[in-house]
Amino acid sequence: MIGSDIERATNLLRSGEVVALPTETVYGLAAHAHKTEAIEQIFQIKNRPQSNPLILHVAHLSDAKKYAQAWTAKASALAQAFWPGPLTLVLPKSDKVDPVINAGLEQVAIRMPRHNMIRQVISNLGAPIVAPSANLYGQVSPTLAEHVERHLGDKIPYILDGGPCSEGLESTIVAVSESKCTVLRHGSLPVEYIEKVVGPTNTFIEATETPIAPGMVPFHYAPTTPISIIKAADISTIPSTVKGMLISQQPAESGEWGRQEIMSPSDAAKKLYACLHEADNAPVIEHIYFIPFEEAGVGRAINDRMKRAAAKFRN
Numbered sequence: 001m002i003g004s005d006i007e008r009a010t011n012l013l014r015s016g017e018v019v020a021l022p023t024e025t026v027y028g029l030a031a032h033a034h035k036t037e038a039i040e041q042i043f044q045i046k047n048r049p050q051s052n053p054l055i056l057h058v059a060h061l062s063d064a065k066k067y068a069q070a071w072t073a074k075a076s077a078l079a080q081a082f083w084p085g086p087l088t089l090v091l092p093k094s095d096k097v098d099p100v101i102n103a104g105l106e107q108v109a110i111r112m113p114r115h116n117m118i119r120q121v122i123s124n125l126g127a128p129i130v131a132p133s134a135n136l137y138g139q140v141s142p143t144l145a146e147h148v149e150r151h152l153g154d155k156i157p158y159i160l161d162g163g164p165c166s167e168g169l170e171s172t173i174v175a176v177s178e179s180k181c182t183v184l185r186h187g188s189l190p191v192e193y194i195e196k197v198v199g200p201t202n203t204f205i206e207a208t209e210t211p212i213a214p215g216m217v218p219f220h221y222a223p224t225t226p227i228s229i230i231k232a233a234d235i236s237t238i239p240s241t242v243k244g245m246l247i248s249q250q251p252a253e254s255g256e257w258g259r260q261e262i263m264s265p266s267d268a269a270k271k272l273y274a275c276l277h278e279a280d281n282a283p284v285i286e287h288i289y290f291i292p293f294e295e296a297g298v299g300r301a302i303n304d305r306m307k308r309a310a311a312k313f314r315n
């Protein structure tokens with residue numbers, strides 16, 4: 001059921017239920033961070049392997065410090081610059097972290113979301129929340145309450161509706177160490193902004209094809225409509241019998257399109273997942289064609305998600 005009752009969502013979490021909550025990035029599938037059985041349910045509902053750790057969502061800096069074993073100068077600088085907001089920090093965990101949250105790893109991922117509703121729920125609950133994106137494992141993240149309803153509506157008692165997610169792509173994940181920070185996932189917060197605060201970063205993004213370590217599995221973020229990554233010059237090779245959705249910064253000069261989604265990178269960040277959900281719901285769209293954005297700013301995260309999605313259809 002979809003609604004906007006913050007108290008109801010809080011009470012359900014308090015009694016050990018799993019509910020969907022809005023964040024500024026994507027909708028999350030939330031459980032109380034101290035309720036092991038509720039956290040285990042998240043993995044079952046999403047069909048997600050327990051070896052893939054979850055992000056702890058806090059409303060106050062004091063909580064972040066409680067769940068991290070050491071709160072370093074770099075963590076402090078990043079939190080001050082970007083929290084609340086779409087940045088997740090991976091830090092050594094404290095003994096307060098239930099191992100089911102972080103797959104028993106030595107580190108825990110923590111973020112302070114900006115969306116008012118989830119902040120209120122966490123504050124009212126008096127405890128952090130764990131929340132992966134509220135989609136089935138490997139599918140496209142939801143940016144509207146209706147997306148959650150369509151995929152998980154029969155598995156959870158409540159979806160708190162906070163409107164369309166203002167960022168539209170997941171948080172950027174950074175492993176913090178005193179020497180150098182490492183970007184583990186490109187996301188809504190561009191790496192360029194992070195580097196202004198902590199200097200040059202390393203990048204260690206999970207491979208699209210081969211799992212490297214727990215939590216580094218290949219994510220596909222894929223719709224059911226096939227996706228191809230193309231160059232503008234290749235448009236003429238697309239068979240005219242295929243009804244395509246074109247996602248690109250520039251309009252196509254040729255070809256017959258079922259739909260063209262012409263967007264700047266910042267609009268694409270907000271609308272990309274909604275377009276993928278819509279392609280799945282529009283029987284007329286048979287194929288999605290994507291012309292990559294420049295590898296800079298939020299363009300990196302968009303290209304990354306589309307590359308992973310397209311990998312599902314390549315063989």
Ligand code: TXA
Nearest residue numbers: 025027028053054055107108109131132133170171215
């Ligand atoms: O924007 C977001 O981050 C959304 C909203 C709901 O907050 N959440 C989200 O969660 O995207 P999820 O579970 O879909 O993706 C979390 C990613 C996974 O790739 C996971 O492997 C990684 O974070 N992760 C979590 N804990 C980690 C850890 N301790 N070390 C390395 N990676 C970790």
Ligand code: MG
Nearest residue numbers: 132133134141
């Ligand atoms: Mg996810």
